[in-house]
Amino acid sequence: MSTFSEETRDQRLEGSSHPADKAEEVFERDWLAVFYKVALSISRELDLANLLWLIMDEVRSALRADRCTVFLLDEERRELWSLAAHGEREIRFPADRGIAGYVLRTGRMLNIPDAYHDPHFYPEIDQKTGYRTRSILTAPLRNRVGEVIGVFQVLNKEGGPFTRVDELLLDAISGLAATQIENAQLYAEQKRFLEGTIEALANTIDARDPLTAGHSKRVALLCVDMAQRLELSEDERETLRIAALLHDFGKIGVRDDILLSKSDRLEPEELIVMRDHPARTRKILEPIRFPKRLRDVPIVASLHHERLDGSGYPAGLKGEEIPFLARILAVADVFDAMTSRRTYREPMHILQVLQQIEAGKGTLYDPRCVEALAGISALRFLEIHTNGQPDFLIPEDHRAALGAVSIGEFARGIGRQGENGVGRLFEHYYRVALQGELADE
Ligand SMILES: [Fe+2]
Ligand SMILES: [Fe+2]
Incomplete structure (x- = not known):
């Protein structure tokens, strides 16, 4: 020795x-x-x-x-x-x-x-x-x-x-x-701290309205999946994910009677308050000192209701004026809002939602983002939609079949007549998922 x-x-x-x-x-x-x-x-x-x-x-x-x-x-x-x-x-x-x-x-x-x-x-x-x-x-x-x-x-x-x-x-x-x-x-410790803080904030807003509970998390998961097909850099993916988790945080300041209103038509002054939530999100997030690589989180989060043709709010930005990450977030947000139950309506069927979003392709929504949404696999959609509930179990062979078809393909009718009947399979689990939602009420 x-x-x-x-x-x-x-x-x-x-x-x-x-x-x-x-x-x-x-x-x-x-x-x-x-x-x-x-x-x-x-x-x-x-x-x-x-x-x-x-x-x-x-x-x-x-x-x-x-x-x-x-x-x-x-x-x-x-x-x-x-x-x-x-x-x-x-x-x-x-x-x-x-x-x-x-x-x-x-x-x-x-x-x-x-x-x-x-x-x-x-x-x-x-x-x-x-x-x-x-x-x-x-x-x-x-x-x-x-x-x-x-x-x-x-x-x-x-x-x-x-x-x-x-x-x-x-x-x-x-x-x-x-x-x-x-x-x-040290980096991992800081990351855990940031992650915990962001999750706590996202939970706070989701807790205000039990019917939209999990919305922020689902939108974030949809964004992460879409980002894979949009070739974003790691920093962009992380910015998008955090912006998605926090995008509706501005709703924290909206009164209960407006936020939880059972009517799909709000009074004009209520609408003004409601439509102010993205700007509030920005005001709340801006003083937070995000790390440099995540500095766009407040701006991306606050532009999720902007639309390509300028018909969105609060700024009425058009096309390229809207940052690309915000255009992705907009599509994920509207998709989850429509497929989920709201206080004033039942959830819409995913095929109807996809048709509506498709109809707004190029006018309301960035076509690349719509395609990225349509690329989500049927399996991943079910997993996200059910918030990963442990009692929502899909056997392995069904998982493989559902993982091989995207929701876009399904919407276009591909797979519906397939030999393995993957369309029918999807309809079955989707119905189970919807019933789960009804039972949660
Ligand atoms: Fe919103
Ligand atoms: Fe939202």
Whole structure:
């Protein structure tokens, strides 16, 4: 067993003072290239799971080893865990066990040529997984303030034990990896917070009116599905999803007697109040400091009642004046509003709704958005429409048939006469879904 000491590090950095290191000079030149490649690749990834996989892959190939695992310290449970290891599922073990535990405790790198002859080796994992560990290089993952947040373990170097160059490389990568892992954890925490806040807000507005409950969530799900066919960037998709969740938030200020009115005809002054809700949405959302990539959320959310020909409200914008994301949201919103039950009317049949939206294609609604809506599979529509209720079960073979036909195809009569009778199948589940809605009343 050799430990990686400051002395070896200095020797490496000074260059090759030992004649025996001639061969390593070549490695050292490669070293920078390898380090640069790893650094560049991991600095771009902020999703923790992707990041861990990426680090493990990069290090495994950089060190020409068989496996690489990043173990992170779970402070509360005092356990080391790996999200994933090459060839294995999540591994967890007490944080004081084995070589990883030793490195975590001492903060020193260990280079072990033969694991089974080392007293720190914890062979139970091999026993559990059936893997045979030979050489192990283990490095601490140290964050910016020097705390060890986990351990890096590389197993079974190709053609012999790990070299000093491997030690140096892993030492350098560890620092970088630890920093980026902490960034990813922080990013995930912020994302969870934002997600929780947005969901709470969406629930608040949906709770005002039990009959439209779930509207915001359904519109968001429809938008996510439509976005897949519209080739939006990741930031645009996320902007659209959040704008969809919050689009009717301005209704929070509308009086109950107007919001819950059983009449489909509102008095003129009631109509003014009702039609003010998109502008209110904007006023409420604008002071929120959305991250830069989501800064269009308030504007997109507030333009969901605008129509291509300028007949919408509140601004009466026309065509290209309406941001594309708002045009998508408009179609998803009107589709869910019409297919769902309202205080003043029964839900409309999906085929009728699709016909109506189709009739407004190019005048009221952006044709690309109408096509994206029509591309939603019959199965996905049923799932969204029933808010993912667990008692609304569709057997696997029916799911496959319904997943293969879009609601647009169905509306055009395709599939209705199909051999598998997918049209009839859809009608059946759709009726069940509608009955569920009636029973909910
Ligand atoms: Fe609205
Ligand atoms: Fe809406």
